[in-house]
Each structure stands twice: as C-alpha cells, then as structure tokens.
Amino acid sequence: MVNHTQPVPAKAGRIIAIGGGKGGAGKSIFTTNTAVALAQSGKRVVLVDADLGGANVHTILGVTPPLVTLSDFIGRRASLEDVAIQTPIPNLRFVSGALDDVQAANPNYQQKMRLLRHIASMECDVLMLDLGAGTGFNTVDFFLLADAGVLVVLPEPTSIENAYRFLKAAFLRRLRAIQRAFAIKDLIDVAMRNRNALGIHTPADILRIIDERDHELGAAVRQQMAGFSPQLVVNQAIVDGDTDDRQVAEDMASACRRFFGIHLRVLGTLPPDDAVKRAVRARHPFILAEPHAPVSVALTQMSQRLMLDASRTERAA
Amino acid sequence: MERKDTSQEQAEDVADSNSQRWCEILDVTPGANTVELKAAYDRAIALIDGKSVGGYLMLDPIAAQAARDDVERAYQELKQTAPVAPKADEGDAKPTSPTVEHPDEMDAEKSVPEERYSSGVPRRVMRILAPVVGPKDPPSKEPAKKRPTIAIAKPAAVTEPPCAGEKERATTSAASPEASTDAPEALPVPAVKLLPSIPPERAVGEVNVITAPDEERFVIRDGDEINGGLIRRLRESRGVTIEDLAKTTKVQKSVLRAIEDQDFDALPARVYLRGFLTQIARVLKVDRKRLADGYLDFVERHGSRN
Numbered sequence: 241m242v243n244h245t246q247p248v249p250a251k252a253g254r255i256i257a258i259g260g261g262k263g264g265a266g267k268s269i270f271t272t273n274t275a276v277a278l279a280q281s282g283k284r285v286v287l288v289d290a291d292l293g294g295a296n297v298h299t300i301l302g303v304t305p306p307l308v309t310l311s312d313f314i315g316r317r318a319s320l321e322d323v324a325i326q327t328p329i330p331n332l333r334f335v336s337g338a339l340d341d342v343q344a345a346n347p348n349y350q351q352k353m354r355l356l357r358h359i360a361s362m363e364c365d366v367l368m369l370d371l372g373a374g375t376g377f378n379t380v381d382f383f384l385l386a387d388a389g390v391l392v393v394l395p396e397p398t399s400i401e402n403a404y405r406f407l408k409a410a411f412l413r414r415l416r417a418i419q420r421a422f423a424i425k426d427l428i429d430v431a432m433r434n435r436n437a438l439g440i441h442t443p444a445d446i447l448r449i450i451d452e453r454d455h456e457l458g459a460a461v462r463q464q465m466a467g468f469s470p471q472l473v474v475n476q477a478i479v480d481g482d483t484d485d486r487q488v489a490e491d492m493a494s495a496c497r498r499f500f501g502i503h504l505r506v507l508g509t510l511p512p513d514d515a516v517k518r519a520v521r522a523r524h525p526f527i528l529a530e531p532h533a534p535v536s537v538a539l540t541q542m543s544q545r546l547m548l549d550a551s552r553t554e555r556a557a
Numbered sequence: 558m559e560r561k562d563t564s565q566e567q568a569e570d571v572a573d574s575n576s577q578r579w580c581e582i583l584d585v586t587p588g589a590n591t592v593e594l595k596a597a598y599d600r601a602i603a604l605i606d607g608k609s610v611g612g613y614l615m616l617d618p619i620a621a622q623a624a625r626d627d628v629e630r631a632y633q634e635l636k637q638t639a640p641v642a643p644k645a646d647e648g649d650a651k652p653t654s655p656t657v658e659h660p661d662e663m664d665a666e667k668s669v670p671e672e673r674y675s676s677g678v679p680r681r682v683m684r685i686l687a688p689v690v691g692p693k694d695p696p697s698k699e700p701a702k703k704r705p706t707i708a709i710a711k712p713a714a715v716t717e718p719p720c721a722g723e724k725e726r727a728t729t730s731a732a733s734p735e736a737s738t739d740a741p742e743a744l745p746v747p748a749v750k751l752l753p754s755i756p757p758e759r760a761v762g763e764v765n766v767i768t769a770p771d772e773e774r775f776v777i778r779d780g781d782e783i784n785g786g787l788i789r790r791l792r793e794s795r796g797v798t799i800e801d802l803a804k805t806t807k808v809q810k811s812v813l814r815a816i817e818d819q820d821f822d823a824l825p826a827r828v829y830l831r832g833f834l835t836q837i838a839r840v841l842k843v844d845r846k847r848l849a850d851g852y853l854d855f856v857e858r859h860g861s862r863n
Contacts, residue, residue, distance in 0.1 A: 269654075291683055321679060344628040353826065356826075356827075360827070360857065384828065385826050385827070385828060386827070386828075395610060397607075397610055397614070398613065400610060400614070401612045401613055401614040404613075404614065404615045411691065417825070417826065417829060418825070418829050418832075419807050420809065420812075421809050421812045421829070421833065422807055422808065422809065423823060425811050439619075439623070441616065441617055441619055441620030441623070442616065445620075454807075456807060457807045458807070460806060460807035460836060461807070463835075463836070464829065464832040464836075467828060467829075467831070467832050487609075487611070488609070488610055489611070490611070491604055491609050491610075491611025491612060491680075492611040492612075494584050494604070494611075495604050495611060495612050495615055496599075496615075497581075497584075498581065498582055498584060498624075499605075499615065499616060499624050500615070512738070542601070543664040549630075
C-alpha cells in the first residue's frame with residue numbers, strides 16, 4: 241500500500257502472535273505499540289486484532305472501528321486485503337476483530353487454518369496477531385500456528401499461574417497436532433488417561449513416556465516439539481531497591497526449561513510508566529505520544545530484538 | 558535397574574551424562590564451586606516452593622515434590638566433587654530455604670541402592686513408574702550399537718507403530734484439533750524403560766541409509782524448484798524407500814506421501830511441516846534449511862486454497 245519499494249519479505253518468521261493467560265496483562269497495548277514501532281522502523285506491518293469477541297486494538301490505536309472486520313473474512317464476504325485498512329501511521333495496516341457475529345467469534349479449526357493461510361500470504365514484512373486472554377482453542381491455536389509466540393505477563397501470582405496453564409495447554413495441543421504424523425495418538429491417550437499412575441505432571445513427563453516406548457521416536461517427537469519456543473515479556477516490571485522483577489522473567493524461563501521441558505525465552509521487561517495510562521485514555525499509542533518515555537524506549541529495543549530473533553529462529557529451525 | 562554388565566567405558570559415559578543432567582536441574586555450569594551450588598540450590602527450592610513469584614503454581618504438589626527430590630539429589634551429587642569456593646565468598650551463601658540442611662527426603666535417599674541412578678533418570682521417575690514396570694522387565698542383553706550409553710530394550714513390536722489410528726489418518730490432515738479420547742482401553746500401557754533424555758540431534762541424526770555413490774546422487778541445484786517431485790527424486794536417487802524414510806524419521810508414510818504428492822489438503826500446518834521437512838533433509842543428507850524453506854515457499858505459492 242504505502243511502501244512497496246522494499247524487497248519481498250522473507251516468507252517466514254513474520255507472523256508473531258501475542259497471547260498468554262490472564263486479561264489485563266497488557267497484551268493489546270504491547271502488540272499495538274510494537275506494531276507501531278516496527279512500522280516506524282520501516283517494516284510493512286499488518287496488525288490483526290484476533291481477540292475475537294473482545295477486540296479493542298482500534299481504541300488503543302486511535303482509529304474508528306472499521307466497517308469491515310475479520311467476521312467479513314471468516315464469513316467469506318471479503319478478502320483479507322479488503323479488511324486490512326490503512327492507518328494514519330505509514331506502513332501500518334490494521335485488521336479489526338471487532339465482531340458482532342457469534343459464529344465468527346468461534347471459528348473452527350479449518351477456518352482458523354484458512355485465516356492463517358491468508359494472513360501468511362499478505363503483502364507485508366511482519367504480521368502481529370493480538371490474541372485474547374485465556375487458554376481456549378482460539379488463542380492456543382493461533383499462538384501455535386504463528387511463526388513466533390510472545391507471552392505477556394505481569395509479575396503477579398495470578399498472571400504467572402495463568403501463564404503456566406497456558407504453556408501447558410499449548411504444549412499439549414501442539415503434541416496433539418503432530419500425533420497423527422508420528423502415530424502416537426494412542427500412546428498419548430493412554431498416557432493422559434493414566435497420568436497419575438505414570439507420574440505425568442508436566443509436559444516433560446509426556447515426552448519421557450514416548451521416549452520410554454521407543455527412544456528414536458521420542459527423539460523425533462522431542463525435536464518437533466523443540467520448535468515450541470515462546471518468548472516472555474514481563475510487563476510493569478519494577479526494578480527498585482530489593483525488588484527486581486527482571487528476575488521473575490529469568491526465573492520463569494529457568495523453571496520452564498528445568499521442570500517443564502519447554503524452552504521459554506525472555507524477550508524482555510517493560511517498566512511501569514504512567515505514559516501508558518495517559519496514552520490509553522487519550523486513545524493513541526504511547527510510543528507515538530511519548531517516544532522518550534522509559535516504556536517507549538524499552539519497547540523500541542524489544543521490538544528490534546523480536547525481529548532479530550525471528551530471522552535467527554528461522555535459520556536455526 | 559540391572560545395568561551391571563555395562564563396560565567400564567559405558568559406565569563413565571553414564572556418569573558424565575548424569576552429571577550433566579544434575580547440572581541442568583540446578584541450572585549451573587559444570588565445575589561450579591560449593592558456594593555457587595548452594596546459591597543455585599536455594600534458588601531452585603524457592604522456585605519450586607513458589608517463594609519466588611516466578612515459580613508460582615507451576616507444579617502441582619506431586620510434581621513439586623518430585624522436582625524437589627531432583628534438586629536435592631542434584632545438589633548432593635554435585636557437592637561431592639565440587640571445588641571449594643574461596644573463603645571470602647563463603648559469606649554469600651545465606652540459607653534462604655527451610656529445607657536446606659537435612660530435609661527428610663535425604664534420609665529416605667540413603668536406603669536407595671546406588672545403581673538405581675545409573676540410567677541418569679532421577680529417582681522420582683523410577684519411583685512413580687515402579688508399579689507399572691514391575692521387576693520382570695528384562696534388562697537389555699544386546700549391547701546398544703549406536704549409542705553405547707543407552708541400553709534400548711524395545712518391545713518387539715515397537716518399530717511398527719500402533720495401528721489403531723491408521724484409518725483416520727488417511728482421511729484427515731495431520732494437524733488436528735484436540736483429539737477425541739475414544740481409543741480402546743485395552744491398549745498396552747507403554748512398556749516403560751528408564752532412559753536418560755538425550756539431545757535430539759544425537760538420536761535422529763544417525764541413520765543408516767543405503768546411499769548411492771556421490772556422483773550418482775541427485776542433488777539440489779541452484780534454481781531448482783523444491784517441490785514434492787524433487788524430494789521424491791532426492792529420496793529415490795539415494796535408494797531410500799518411503800518405508801525407510803518413515804522408519805528413520807518416525808514420520809508416518811501418509812504424511813511423507815502427502816509431501817511428495819503435493820497433497821496440500823493433507824499437509825500439516827506450516828510450523829509442523831517445517832519440522833518434518835527438516836527431518837527428511839537430515840536423512841537424505843541435503844541442506845535442511847534449503848529444503849524446508851524451498852518447499853514451504855512452494856506450498857505458499859501453489860497451495861493456497863480459496
């Protein structure tokens with residue numbers, strides 16, 4: 241639309257889904273501002289509000305709710321390009337998830353796959369998918385089918401509890417998605433049914449059971465599951481005197497690695513900053529309104545790391 | 558487990574892999590000194606107990622107990638050989654956990670025969686699995702060839718996967734929604750063998766593929782479109798059948814065929830397809846990234862439906 245002078249994007253590593261557990265952790269604000277930051281850095285960005293049924297990215301972005309939304313795409317009344325509206329911010333297009341259509345708010349797996357396929361073929365460099373709260377299939381499926389997943393949490397027990405629940409659900413769902421390819425459905429079914437007797441309490445335990453059945457199979461499945469490597473953002477992280485919430489991020493990553501067998505990586509932390517509150521109330525992204533606020537500086541750096549990581553992950557896969 | 562017939566060399570390998578596992582559990586680098594170990598131990602316990610908010614409700618009570626056991630064990634094991642830290646640093650080790658010095662688990666530990674740890678699997682696995690395994694499980698008599706540290710005692714039927722899922726596999730795409738739980742109850746409970754987890758590269762990388770001499774092998778040339786036909790030619794020129802490929806990659810034949818046939822509807826989702834392509838490339842000994850990227854690109858260009 242705006243800038244077609246750039247080379248054709250690297251095909252992969254460009255769908256980034258943001259999700260994870262509890263509402264109110266700052267997912268939508270993080271996603272919107274990151275999308276703006278990337279657009280400002282010259283990337284052609286499409287921001288998709290995939291919080292079907294709870295969409296409000298348009299408000300954070302400060303645009304009027306578009307007349308055409310994802311529900312028109314899901315209902316096959318419009319193409320994805322049609323529903324991607326140009327925002328006042330150069331390089332940034334926006335797909336609204338604001339839906340009044342219950343059916344569209346609960347797409348089935350095929351519809352989600354179709355949506356993802358079409359999203360993947362959009363003409364842009366980066367696609368940011370803002371997912372809703374919770375561990376429902378909508379959220380988890382989009383999170384898994386994207387090229388990269390980012391979890392946003394607050395350094396609070398409630399938020400962290402939900403993040404772990406989300407990770408466990410996503411891990412199992414990913415395992416279920418490949419069970420046919422590896423013919424391990426029955427094995428997983430039996431294992432899950434007898435999980436107490438078999439001592440299955442963490443994702444790592446399920447992989448162990450597969451290993452025990454057939455070591456090479458276990459290794460192959462493990463390798464496929466190693467592709468599940470979400471990134472973690474701790475929002476409103478306080479670093480003051482004895483309190484260092486950056487440690488919470490490191491602790492979560494370490495605990496996931498050691499006790500879950502999930503390779504969670506720390507993308508970074510964002511400081512608490514009143515600039516966020518002011519910007520939301522004024523209905524514009526804080527990164528535009530107050531680009532020098534501590535939170536804006538931290539977010540800009542984080543968005544660059546996110547892009548670096550996307551290309552790196554793609555190469556390592 | 559009865560692993561007494563392993564050679565001295567194998568025993569050393571096992572000791573090494575145990576030590577590596579303990580380091581992973583404590584999240585320390587090999588050779589960490591006593592003070593570093595103690596600090597790592599305290600951090601781990603705080604995480605498991607949820608005293609650090611980052612570990613809050615991560616583990617259910619049983620898993621937490623098991624993790625605690627692992628951490629205790631790792632600490633005790635590593636402490637024995639750890640270098641003593643310089644005196645000046647010793648003040649840093651402040652006990653932050655109530656279970657630090659003589660937790661109850663450690664007493665129970667003493668009655669457990671040493672060889673139970675020989676596989677590198679922490680005690681919790683053995684304890685939890687004990688009722689399932691039973692004492693009758695015969696030890697592997699065959700010396701393992703490819704990976705000397707691991708005795709693989711596979712049930713005879715295991716190379717062929719269970720076939721209950723066979724029919725539905727043919728009709729549905731591999732990336733499935735949450736599975737139903739209607740599998741027959743009578744399925745064999747997994748034959749449990751205690752094996753250390755090993756890095757996937759080691760396990761999958763080495764496969765015996767009958768290969769043609771290099772000059773006869775079909776290779777990917779610049780400008781080649783990487784599609785199903787090309788993957789088939791790569792495979793056939795190496796004398797690898799679909800069956801061989803399924804056996805070595807552990808990926809079902811139906812998925813491999815769908816890839817070669819460019820049956821887009823039957824292909825798994827992109828993120829999983831990448832993993833399968835990588836596994837295929839590894840077996841066929843071609844550039845993994847090139848094969849995976851090329852094929853995914855091909856799918857994107859030709860496979861997008863409605």
